[in-house]
Amino acid sequence: MSDEYENKSSYQAQSSETISGTGSGVSPDMDYVRPAENPEQDLYHAHSFIEKWVFCQDAKVIGVQYFLTAVFTGVVGLILSWLMRLQLGFPGLAGFITAEHYYQFVTMHGMIMVVYFLTALFLGGFGNYLIPLMVGARDMVFPYVNMLSFWMFFVAVAVLMASFFVPGGPTGAGWTLYPPQTILEGTPGHGWGILLMLISLSLFVIGFTMGGLNYMITILQARTRGMTLMRMPLTVWGIFTATVLAMLAFPALLVSSIMMTLDKLLGTSFFMPTILKAGEVLEYGGGSPILFQHLFWFFGHPEVYIVALPAFGIVSDLISVHARKNIFGYRMMVWAIVGIGALSFFVWAHHMYVSGMNPWFGFFFASTTLIIAVPTAMKVYNWILTLWRGNIRINTVMLWCLGFIVTFVNGGITGIFLGNVSVDVPLSDTYFVVAHFHMVMGIAPLMVIMGAIYHWFPLVAGKMLDEKLGKWHFWTTFLGAYSIYFPMHYLGFIGVPRRYYEMYDSPYMTSGVGLNEFISTAAFIVGAAQLILVFNIVKTMKTGKKAEKNPWKANSLEWFTSTVPPEHGNFGQRLPVVHRWPYDYNVPGAEEDYLPQTAAPSEVAHTEVEKT
Amino acid sequence: MSDPKIEGFELEKGFRGMAKDTGSDQTMFKGVHWGKAMMWIFLLSDTFVFSCFLIAYMKGRASTPVEWPNPSEVFALDAFGVPVPLLLIALMTFVLITSSGTMALAVKYGYERNRKMCGYLILATALGGLTFVGMQAYEWSKLIHEGVRPWENPFGAAQFGSFFFMITGFHGTHVSIGVIFLFIYCYKVFAGHYDEGKRGWFTKMKGDYVEVEILGLYWHFVDLVWVFIFAFFYLW
Numbered sequence: 117m118s119d120e121y122e123n124k125s126s127y128q129a130q131s132s133e134t135i136s137g138t139g140s141g142v143s144p145d146m147d148y149v150r151p152a153e154n155p156e157q158d159l160y161h162a163h164s165f166i167e168k169w170v171f172c173q174d175a176k177v178i179g180v181q182y183f184l185t186a187v188f189t190g191v192v193g194l195i196l197s198w199l200m201r202l203q204l205g206f207p208g209l210a211g212f213i214t215a216e217h218y219y220q221f222v223t224m225h226g227m228i229m230v231v232y233f234l235t236a237l238f239l240g241g242f243g244n245y246l247i248p249l250m251v252g253a254r255d256m257v258f259p260y261v262n263m264l265s266f267w268m269f270f271v272a273v274a275v276l277m278a279s280f281f282v283p284g285g286p287t288g289a290g291w292t293l294y295p296p297q298t299i300l301e302g303t304p305g306h307g308w309g310i311l312l313m314l315i316s317l318s319l320f321v322i323g324f325t326m327g328g329l330n331y332m333i334t335i336l337q338a339r340t341r342g343m344t345l346m347r348m349p350l351t352v353w354g355i356f357t358a359t360v361l362a363m364l365a366f367p368a369l370l371v372s373s374i375m376m377t378l379d380k381l382l383g384t385s386f387f388m389p390t391i392l393k394a395g396e397v398l399e400y401g402g403g404s405p406i407l408f409q410h411l412f413w414f415f416g417h418p419e420v421y422i423v424a425l426p427a428f429g430i431v432s433d434l435i436s437v438h439a440r441k442n443i444f445g446y447r448m449m450v451w452a453i454v455g456i457g458a459l460s461f462f463v464w465a466h467h468m469y470v471s472g473m474n475p476w477f478g479f480f481f482a483s484t485t486l487i488i489a490v491p492t493a494m495k496v497y498n499w500i501l502t503l504w505r506g507n508i509r510i511n512t513v514m515l516w517c518l519g520f521i522v523t524f525v526n527g528g529i530t531g532i533f534l535g536n537v538s539v540d541v542p543l544s545d546t547y548f549v550v551a552h553f554h555m556v557m558g559i560a561p562l563m564v565i566m567g568a569i570y571h572w573f574p575l576v577a578g579k580m581l582d583e584k585l586g587k588w589h590f591w592t593t594f595l596g597a598y599s600i601y602f603p604m605h606y607l608g609f610i611g612v613p614r615r616y617y618e619m620y621d622s623p624y625m626t627s628g629v630g631l632n633e634f635i636s637t638a639a640f641i642v643g644a645a646q647l648i649l650v651f652n653i654v655k656t657m658k659t660g661k662k663a664e665k666n667p668w669k670a671n672s673l674e675w676f677t678s679t680v681p682p683e684h685g686n687f688g689q690r691l692p693v694v695h696r697w698p699y700d701y702n703v704p705g706a707e708e709d710y711l712p713q714t715a716a717p718s719e720v721a722h723t724e725v726e727k728t
Numbered sequence: 729m730s731d732p733k734i735e736g737f738e739l740e741k742g743f744r745g746m747a748k749d750t751g752s753d754q755t756m757f758k759g760v761h762w763g764k765a766m767m768w769i770f771l772l773s774d775t776f777v778f779s780c781f782l783i784a785y786m787k788g789r790a791s792t793p794v795e796w797p798n799p800s801e802v803f804a805l806d807a808f809g810v811p812v813p814l815l816l817i818a819l820m821t822f823v824l825i826t827s828s829g830t831m832a833l834a835v836k837y838g839y840e841r842n843r844k845m846c847g848y849l850i851l852a853t854a855l856g857g858l859t860f861v862g863m864q865a866y867e868w869s870k871l872i873h874e875g876v877r878p879w880e881n882p883f884g885a886a887q888f889g890s891f892f893f894m895i896t897g898f899h900g901t902h903v904s905i906g907v908i909f910l911f912i913y914c915y916k917v918f919a920g921h922y923d924e925g926k927r928g929w930f931t932k933m934k935g936d937y938v939e940v941e942i943l944g945l946y947w948h949f950v951d952l953v954w955v956f957i958f959a960f961f962y963l964w
Contacts, residue, residue, distance in 0.1 A: 339754050375784065378878065383879040
């Protein structure tokens with residue numbers, strides 16, 4: 117539809133009749149954007165404190181609610197990791213950490229961080245806040261369902277946290293919850309703990325589905341005038357594709373949770389083979405534990421990209437804004453996101469190389485896994501080429517972005533090692549795996565989250581975070597995180613197995629002991645360093661300088677709201693009309709080094725702006 | 729229904745039209761109500777749920793060491809002293825598919841603003857769904873009476889009962905939720921909420937007959953899923 121946005125000279129060669137649509141009677145209207153298809157959205161404004169801040173239907177408030185709840189679970193996950201590192205670095209120092217406790221910490225840390233922290237933060241938090249603003253909508257399309265989505269998530273978190281206080285404690289089966297051991301005696305939390313975990317996961321899936329429908333329909337059906345899919349910021353593309361993945365992958369988690377709940381409660385044997393315990397045959401028999409692994413990883417692998425794709429999208433926008441340069445290869449970036457998303461459904465069994473499945477099956481999954489490296493590498497090249505000869509501002513946001521690229525490349529390369537069956541088999545279940553996935557889907561997305569906090573805080577709170585404290589925060593976190601995970605690769609190579617409570621006098625631990633102490637110390641420091649951010653936020657809210665409108669001079673619509681922070685309805689009387697992509701930085705001939713998405717072609721006709 | 733009219737945008741047919749819609753601004757599915765698009769995507773997600781159940785069932789059935797019971801014997805019903813295989817299931821399927829027909833008619837009359845016909849047809853659909861759930865309850869109690877349990881059964885592999893109760897139970901829950909909503913919508917249609925655009929009790933959004941169509945989509949989906957369950961569980 118955008119042929120009429122050709123530059124001025126070629127446009128004037130045509131007569132005005134060739135332009136479709138109406139309203140061109142007065143002048144050849146190069147700024148013409150066809151009228152709105154959707155009627156003005158019917159918004160329900162809050163009438164009371166509870167409607168405004170608790171059961172709120174405004175996507176921005178819901179986003180902040182999601183964000184805070186997810187951060188709360190993240191802090192719990194962080195404390196659990198401290199306890200684990202305390203045991204690993206200094207065995208026996210904290211007497212209260214028994215082997216059972218240790219396994220419970222491992223399990224809860226994993227599940228909390230992957231599902232309740234990262235997924236909820238990216239999709240529920242950033243998704244809710246940014247999607248309507250970035251596509252130019254007044255709100256999500258179903259505000260009531262959106263509100264229910266958050267409260268379902270809240271209940272899921274409450275149920276999960278309740279499992280710390282039930283008899284037997286939370287489940288200690290590892291975050292993968294592999295049967296049959298998960299629900300059998302001998303595994304910590306095999307009673308109430310696992311039950312609450314499964315219920316909580318089911319609630320999370322139901323809650324997420326309600327939110328996910330909102331994100332998808334808002335992006336597909338409620339964009340503002342002129343906003344084509346290929347003019348959306350990559351943040352929206354990342355969140356959109358991740359939501360599609362979640363809508364198709366979470367069903368497998370829901371089904372496996374239901375089936376395991378029945379195994380636990382009713383004594384069915386979906387996943388339970390014949391089991392001998394102390395010489396006696398248990399009631400179970402005839403089920404398939406491998407079936408659970410397939411179902412779990414059909415969810416579990418897309419889940420990795422549910423976390424990664426929003427991070428890819430957000431970091432692309434941050435790099436472009438703070439390097440004052442258009443994103444290199446926008447369309448390639450979009451197709452890479454979509455391609456990675458599609459491929460992620462065909463790689464799940466690379467988590468199961470040692471499960472005893474047919475080696476040819478493993479060969480197939482190794483191939484698909486390595487193919488994913490192609491679009492992923494394209495993205496990394498594009499980030500670097502965006503930076504290349506850009507007008508880079510080395511501020512806190514940019515530092516986090518650079519930190520992301522480094523950690524992501526690091527974690528991605530170890531992923532190529534582990535994707536090969538023959539290399540994976542000896543490395544399987546060692547600290548090499550722990551190092552790999554923490555680098556690629558722990559630290560890397562976390563870097564993006566931090567960058568995004570520093571970037572969008574002025575929009576959400578109306579105040580600029582302190583740069584000096586931000587840089588301290590970045591360098592301690594970045595160097596500290598590397599000190600934690602880089603040595604773990606070595607631990608993996610010398611064969612230290614993961615998930616072990618204590619190594620005792622294993623021969624390879626001579627060189628591992630000092631390393632473990634070092635890693636643990638670094639972990640304590642990095643965890644504590646996050647208090648810098650808390651302090652920064654508190655200080656900024658009290659004394660920080662007020663943010664001007666659009667402080668980073670960005671192009672995308674979220675910075676062009678009627679008020680800062682945006683009010684309910686986002687854009688005041690009139691919705692913005694979009695004429696270009698959000699990456700027109702340093703356009704030759706333009707007065708400013710940025711052209712907002714709303715800049716009409718007639719305003720910028722004298723510049724060398726490209727058609728997008 | 730005829731194609732919607734979009735101001736300033738010419739709709740085209742076929743693949744070209746689809747590409748053009750996708751590349752355009754504002755909406756991808758031209759003239760499609762938000763709620764309708766939402767229901768389609770929800771149903772896609774729900775398809776994955778049922779697919780996972782059915783694939784798990786196939787895997788379970790293929791790998792169990794004990795022989796699978798013969799469904800045409802287990803699900804036979806005595807009619808006038810003769811055991812007829814799948815009699816009850818055939819009736820259930822007939823009732824459910826018929827209710828899909830009445831639902832489709834209800835949507836048609838809704839758009840024609842024929843409040844009475846629309847309401848009666850939704851009521852008929854709801855009663856059809858209720859009959860289905862009732863017959864399913866009868867089937868469950870009959871099987872339980874014969875000793876089939878989620879964890880064991882006298883006919884063969886224990887997983888038979890496990891998968892049977894889980895999958896038909898999950899589908900039956902879908903039908904029951906549908907029936908509840910059908911009754912609510914039936915009331916709203918008769919009370920004229922969709923004619924006057926009365927705001928919803930919870931969502932505070934204006935009512936419209938498109939809601940009947942959205943519920944219809946859900947209802948047809950539930951029927952379609954039943955066809956697959958019927959094929960894989962009873963005919964295999």
